[in-house]
Amino acid sequence: MEEAMAYRDIVVYLDVGEDCAARVRTAIDVAVKHHARLIGVDVSTREALEGESRDLARAIEAEFAAAVRKAGLDFQYHAARPEARTAEQLFSHCADLLVTTQPHPDHRHLSNPAIPKEILTTAGVPMLVLPTGWTGQKAIGEHVVIAWNFSRESTRAVHDSMPILKAASKVFLFVFASNYRDTNQDVQEIKAHLEHHGVEVVLAGWRNTGENDFTSALFAGLDRENADLIVCGAYGHSPLFEDMFGGATRDLLKNISMPVLMSH
Structure with missing residues (x-):
């Protein structure tokens, strides 16, 4: 019998910060463990899309898709508008778990400022917040x-x-x-x-x-x-x-x- 409470859809927020790759690795690990679909939501700011990081921002979708396909997971990708602030605009409502990283002070301008605190208090969805500098090498939840x-x-x-x-x-x-x-x-x-x-x-x-x-x-x-x-x-x-x-x-x-x- 299927469990009444289970993670079926997990959202991981994507940006050009140096913590993103490890965040995706951990989100994949959690999704694999719980047989969930992984939904990548690109939350790059206008500065990230138009500044020196533009090429990195353009590669976010392809890198996310490649990592998730390698893990054999069902997935989706969404790009949030830079001005998005609500849970609906950031694709948070249709999820069982949100995954993000504590904002890095040097990269805060590259990622939507509503994450984590505003979305956590408005989405009604639990959020896994990884520490800055997280490598994604350690298992969590043991x-x-x-x-x-x-x-x-x-x-x-x-x-x-x-x-x-x-x-x-x-x-x-x-x-x-x-x-x-x-x-x-x-x-x-x-x-x-x-x-x-x-x-x-x-x-x-x-x-x-x-x-x-x-x-x-x-x-x-x-x-x-x-x-x-x-x-x-x-x-x-x-x-x-x-x-x-x-x-x-x-x-x-x-x-x-x-x-x-x-x-x-």
Whole structure:
């Protein structure tokens, strides 16, 4: 029987930045693992199309098509208008997962400024954000950490990432709370819910004693668990979602080594 929740259409955003090739490699890996169609959306700006990078911009479609054909995937390609800003104009609505990279400060002018933050908060689709400098050589989704705080956003992120969680070797549930205990009823309820979906859960909670903030505690746990992906909710409408845990969303998006799957 086909799974009710599965990734069937994955959008990867394409540009002339040096991180694009690795982004496509990772998107292909995810699409192959989940038997999905890969949709490349060219989000080059007018400056990229008309400036020194014009020849690179013109080659985006051919390079994407060659890489996806080599992987044996079904695919589509779309070129978004440089002035596109909405989720509809950026082909985000008809997808189960969006893949992009944290903007590189030196190449930000070459890629649509609505990605990632505006599209993540308006599309209603989870987004896999890869760190700047990501090489695409490492697999993701084997050891996953869920940053959980019982909110609507983290609930949405868990359900949106369920195909990845079910395929993972290990899933760690990270909770940061002053009264944290493994035996707390609310912790046991989310653990049981995930296990009912076939997800094997390891509790990795952290009691907040005031000595560490959420982000420091999370990253200490990531080092310990050898994680390769964070799943979390995206909070707020301020730049880079600074409202989450006092700025933890911003910190996660600025992290230079860890992919993050976010839902709003």
